[in-house]
Amino acid sequence: xxxxxxxxxxxxxxxxxxxxxxxxxxxxxxxxxxxxxxxxxxxxxxxxxxxxxxxxxxxxxxxxxxxxxxxxxxxxxxxxxxxxxxxxxxxxxxxxxxxxxxxxxxxxxxxxxxxxxxxxxxxxxxxxxxxxxxxxxxxxxxxxxxxxxxxxxxxxxxxxxxxxxxxxxxxxxxxxxxxxxxxxxxxxxxxxxxxxxxxxxxxxxxxxxxxxxxxxxxxxxxxxxxx
Numbered sequence: 001x002x003x004x005x006x007x008x009x010x011x012x013x014x015x016x017x018x019x020x021x022x023x024x025x026x027x028x029x030x031x032x033x034x035x036x037x038x039x040x041x042x043x044x045x046x047x048x049x050x051x052x053x054x055x056x057x058x059x060x061x062x063x064x065x066x067x068x069x070x071x072x073x074x075x076x077x078x079x080x081x082x083x084x085x086x087x088x089x090x091x092x093x094x095x096x097x098x099x100x101x102x103x104x105x106x107x108x109x110x111x112x113x114x115x116x117x118x119x120x121x122x123x124x125x126x127x128x129x130x131x132x133x134x135x136x137x138x139x140x141x142x143x144x145x146x147x148x149x150x151x152x153x154x155x156x157x158x159x160x161x162x163x164x165x166x167x168x169x170x171x172x173x174x175x176x177x178x179x180x181x182x183x184x185x186x187x188x189x190x191x192x193x194x195x196x197x198x199x200x201x202x203x204x205x206x207x208x209x210x211x212x213x214x215x216x217x218x219x220x221x222x223x224x225x226x227x
Contacts, residue, residue, distance in 0.1 A: 002036070007092060026051065029052055039076055041058055088104045090106070132155065135156070136156065191221070195224050
């Protein structure tokens with residue numbers, strides 16, 4: 001099986017989505033070796049970045065993300081055709097729409113509900129023609145109820161990390177600092193949730209669990225921004 005991962009994200013930027021895509025590319029590369037290809041824009045931030053997998057960087061054309069978007073999609077077609085993948089994987093709905101229209105088998109990874117009307121319109125129209133992966137059960141339930149699709153057609157795959165990358169972190173030091181700032185008893189069991197605080201991403205379940213478990217000495221700390 002050959003797989004191409006297409007992203008319009010600036011790989012190498014100090015953002016959560018950049019790090020997540022790097023981790024996904026690393027995992028795919030370990031499993032598929034030369035049968036996996038990552039395709040992304042070329043940028044100053046990824047000039048000296050080396051990933052342990054095949055990586056095609058396409059030169060940016062345009063001055064803003066909007067003006068660069070369409071040229072990237074067009075230029076990616078020849079790269080994809082040359083690689084000839086069995087599947088396309090992406091977390092960009094425009095990429096999913098284009099390659100589904102071109103007849104490729106596409107898997108779209110969804111991280112949150114759409115914030116724009118055009119994104120939601122494209123998703124509604126392309127949904128019957130793609131495979132869908134979401135990062136939480138709450139998001140799967142949201143998609144199934146909002147877009148009238150079967151929950152059995154939505155695959156839940158939670159984000160993960162390579163634990164070996166975090167061996168050097170001084171957990172005790174950071175834990176002590178966290179409980180002091182949050183006013184949590186020193187011997188309490190602490191559950192930490194860092195991430196976006198948006199509807200459809202499971203925060204409601206976390207808040208309910210926090211209220212139910214506080215009496216048992218389990219404290220939840222939520223770190224994030226509500227947009």
